[in-house]
Amino acid sequence: MIQPIKTYTVEEAKRKLERYCAYQDRCHQEVRKKLVEMRMIPDAIDVIIGHLIEHDFLNEERFAKAFVRGKFNHKSWGKQRLVRELKLRKLSAYTIKTGLLEITDEDYEKVFDALSRKRIQQLSSEKDKYKKRKKLADYLIYRGWEGDLVYQKVKELVP
CATH class of the missing domain: 1.10.10 (Arc Repressor Mutant, subunit A)
Known part of the structure; x- marks a missing residue:
């Protein structure tokens, strides 16, 4: 037996999305996606997002x-x-x-240094220094650290 698809009034959707946004900060895209999944029409989506912004649920x-x-x-x-x-x-x-701006330069450097040193410890079994350098660099770049910082740190930690 096919279950009927749940439909929401604009008011029900507003309340549901208020809870959704109060639980955790969301971006507009996540809220819009959620409303589309709830099968809301575009006009209703705009009204609900406007309401959420106006009442500071969405920022x-x-x-x-x-x-x-x-x-x-x-x-x-x-x-x-x-x-x-x-x-x-x-x-x-x-x-x-x-x-x-939430990240201070001091914290940024501290976390980068700690992460680099932790990773180099994990790579201690690697004997080939070039492979070790590559693995460390790939790891840090994947994590989103700037290339110049990464290569400077790689040279420092794997001479």
């Missing part, structure tokens, strides 16, 4: 700051990866720049 600047803090502190992502991920979420250049 992209706050989202960008929280995203940057979280991914930097917990996953040790570099600025390049953070920018790429925020662009995927269709945030403006200004909003991305504002989000990146």
